[in-house]
Amino acid sequence: MQLFDLHTSIANVSIGIMERLTDVLTAGTFYFVYDYLQKNFGIFDIKPGVAVWILLLLGTDFIWYWYHRLAHEMNVFWAVHVVHHQSEDFNYTVSARITLFQAIVRTGFWCVLPIIGFPAPMITVMLLIHGLYPFFVHTQVIGKLGILEYFLVTPSHHRVHHACNDQYLDKNYGDVLIIWDKLFGTFEKEDEKPVYGLTKQLHTYSFLWQHFHFLVELWLTVKQQKTFKDKFKVVFGSPNLIDPEVRGKAEIIFGIEEHHEPLQQRLSNYVVWQVIVMLVALFAFILFEHQFGYSAKFLFTSFTILTLINCGAIMEQKQWIFAVEFLRMLVVGSALWLFNADYHIVTFFIVTALLLLVLFYRTVEERYLSVVYTVKE
Numbered sequence: 001m002q003l004f005d006l007h008t009s010i011a012n013v014s015i016g017i018m019e020r021l022t023d024v025l026t027a028g029t030f031y032f033v034y035d036y037l038q039k040n041f042g043i044f045d046i047k048p049g050v051a052v053w054i055l056l057l058l059g060t061d062f063i064w065y066w067y068h069r070l071a072h073e074m075n076v077f078w079a080v081h082v083v084h085h086q087s088e089d090f091n092y093t094v095s096a097r098i099t100l101f102q103a104i105v106r107t108g109f110w111c112v113l114p115i116i117g118f119p120a121p122m123i124t125v126m127l128l129i130h131g132l133y134p135f136f137v138h139t140q141v142i143g144k145l146g147i148l149e150y151f152l153v154t155p156s157h158h159r160v161h162h163a164c165n166d167q168y169l170d171k172n173y174g175d176v177l178i179i180w181d182k183l184f185g186t187f188e189k190e191d192e193k194p195v196y197g198l199t200k201q202l203h204t205y206s207f208l209w210q211h212f213h214f215l216v217e218l219w220l221t222v223k224q225q226k227t228f229k230d231k232f233k234v235v236f237g238s239p240n241l242i243d244p245e246v247r248g249k250a251e252i253i254f255g256i257e258e259h260h261e262p263l264q265q266r267l268s269n270y271v272v273w274q275v276i277v278m279l280v281a282l283f284a285f286i287l288f289e290h291q292f293g294y295s296a297k298f299l300f301t302s303f304t305i306l307t308l309i310n311c312g313a314i315m316e317q318k319q320w321i322f323a324v325e326f327l328r329m330l331v332v333g334s335a336l337w338l339f340n341a342d343y344h345i346v347t348f349f350i351v352t353a354l355l356l357l358v359l360f361y362r363t364v365e366e367r368y369l370s371v372v373y374t375v376k377e
């Protein structure tokens, strides 16, 4: 049983870093939306109480079931949820594979709660608790859990959900309670050994391609349809409507190819360290987020996105990583310039360094790529 592949896990964590970061930046907006909806359109005026908390848990889990089921049954939603299912490994890092786009779609579904009348603070607390639970079910090392298997979503149930074996497809959508799957006929027990990932595996660590490959496939399929009705059907229809061959066409357009050469140890280390540093930086950012101004937030977000793209591209051994490194230098330069009191000297050094880099871009790029990608004998 393969539990852990380093590069797959890095890809999983990279996607999670991006989601956590954007989540911190957007959480206030989500709260504002719930609060606005409840105050203006709330059907009931609900006050907190034990029974109400239980109702809210049931309501949240029920909405989750339908959100998750539609995410698998409609292309427009699958386009954002597919990222969670790309990993061919199954371990705790997979729980981090959630994108910001998925968080936005999910928030759309959660809006049912304030419209029913649940107050925004209650919803926010419940979503935090509800959102923690799935972490524990992404594991192969916990077997079946006896009586809990009857009503909770267990690791065994969620292994089935992540498997691409025929009998396991589109099963076990529940988040905390498995009762919804049993009620609506989507439950499947774990018998055969699960094979994890997509029915047509992605074979890439590219941060960008993992996020956008299905949107490209969807776009190409929509373009092939003649009538508006057919286009509509593809967008809101099932992923089965997408011809698996479209992936190949999309990969040719964007120059995605499977890489067969193993990554050198030192490059692998470089990527691992970048991800570790970004995790620590993200932690610090979440702690001190309220003290940062807009420009600091913008620069930090840009640096994070560039670093994650860079890590994915290095694992794919792409030649364009130097362009990303150059952009990162620009971000670091801007940060130094913005947050340094001694403007003149710093500005002088940054401008000179960047000018030199622009003037000798090709030479520096060649040197950089040869240092990075040449195998030492």
Ligand SMILES: [Zn+2]
Pocket (backbone or CB within 6 Å): 068, 072, 081, 084, 085, 161
């Ligand atoms: Zn799913």
Ligand SMILES: [Zn+2]
Pocket (backbone or CB within 6 Å): 084, 094, 095, 138, 158, 162
């Ligand atoms: Zn999952």
